[in-house]
Amino acid sequence: MTAAIELRDVAAAYGPFRALFDVSIAVEPGEAVALVGSNGAGKTTVARVASGLVKPTDGQVLVNGADMTGKRPYALARAGVAHATEGRSVFATLSVEENLTLSFRRLFGRGGVRSHLDEAYEMFPVLGRRKEQAAGTLSGGEQRMLSMARVMVEKPKVLIADELSLGLAPIIVDELYATLERLRAEGTSLLIVEQQVTHALALCDRVVLLAHGSVEWTGTSEEAAGVVTEVFSPVG
Ligand SMILES: Nc1ncnc2c1ncn2[C@@H]1O[C@H](COP(=O)(O)OP(=O)(O)OP(=O)(O)O)[C@@H](O)[C@H]1O
Ligand SMILES: [Mg+2]
Secondary structure (H helix, E strand, O other): OOOOEEEEEEEEEEOOEEEEEEEEEEEOOOOEEEEEOOOOOOHHHHHHHHOOOOOOOEEEEEEOOEEOOOOOHHHHHHOOEEEEOOOOOOOOOOEHHHHHHHHHHHHHOHHHHHHHHHHHHHHOHHHHHOOOOEHHHOOHHHHHHHHHHHHHHHOOOEEEEEOOOOOOOHHHHHHHHHHHHHHHHOOOEEEEEOOOHHHHHHHOOEEEEEEOOEEEEEEEHHHHHHHHHHHHOOOO
């Protein structure tokens, strides 16, 4: 089977600092993989390499078998790779609706905006109620929902989500994970970066544990349940 996305023997660096060493991770079509590890392990760097934000110094990035190594982020996006980045990724001074309209116009053309706005508001009713509000004044959780609404409507082949649950109320985290579950049911492959492993383990088939820029352990979620919580996350 050709992986939806694969990092093969990837190394990456920030200037003289080497952040990743010989990392190989593959996400099969329709599969969900959790990428876990302690602070500074290199999870976000893996996510950045996979979506083209960081160029690997060695190794390859393959999307559906095609070599995308060193390609710019928009080329990876066109190939179906979406990256929900750590933190907030909305245009603060634009309204909720303007944010959504911008992405939908780019993706579906002018004629596709209305129906996809409706779809987004149906998925996240709070966004419909706040569509005139400047995105920068939304709460943290609402901003995350705005980012997710864009991704959900886009239905990417691969979604890389970095610390989706960070700083959010449990009920919102549940909601976000339910939308991930739905995306996956529709065929999107998921690479989920999480500190808080409980949700990630429940959603994902396989777990990759990163330590000091290398893959330290990989196995199924069942196998990971004991190992991973013990190894790195006492709060689990
Ligand atoms: N832009 C950068 N310039 C220099 N060093 C960086 C840069 N980004 C990350 N690093 C370093 O690379 C290492 C890996 O960082 P990365 O963000 O990938 O870790 P992480 O596993 O996502 O950590 P966290 O769980 O804290 O988000 C860290 O030591 C970090 O300080
Ligand atoms: Mg990170």
